[in-house]
Amino acid sequence: MRLRVEFTTEPFDLEEAPAHALAARxxxxxxxxxxxxxxxxxxxAEGDSERVLSAVAALLRDSLEAGATRVSVQVNVIGGDAP
Structure with a gap:
């Protein structure tokens, strides 16, 4: 199955990318x-389900550890491979 993940980390800083955003990226x-x-x-980003799900777990952990106060994540099944 292929998945698409969309995410943002907060708080925003319009001057430079905060540490939590850099960690997630x-x-x-x-x-x-x-x-x-x-x-x-x-x-x-898109990829097979195992890679996307592993990446989501790591980006949550790493961005929160780097100071994120909120992480918004959306994961969608793409293509015709939905169960």
């Missing part, structure tokens, strides 16, 4: 996912 960028889109107010 690092997880996603090294998770061997595709269709990666990193932006100031949201990030998306």
């Amino acid at each position: 690092e997880v996603i960028q090294t998770a061997q996912l595709d269709a990666l889109d990193v932006g100031p107010f949201g990030n998306t």
Whole structure:
């Protein structure tokens, strides 16, 4: 099954990316996912379910440890592989 994850971390800082945002992006960028889109107010990536779910667990842990006060995550099944 393929999944798409969309996430944001807070609090926002318009001057520079906070440590929690950088931690979450690092997880996603090294998770061997595709269709990666990193932006100031949201990030998306796609991949097989095991990689996406592992990456979501790591980004939650790492971004919260780096000072995030809120992490919003949405995961969607993409393609025709839904159970």
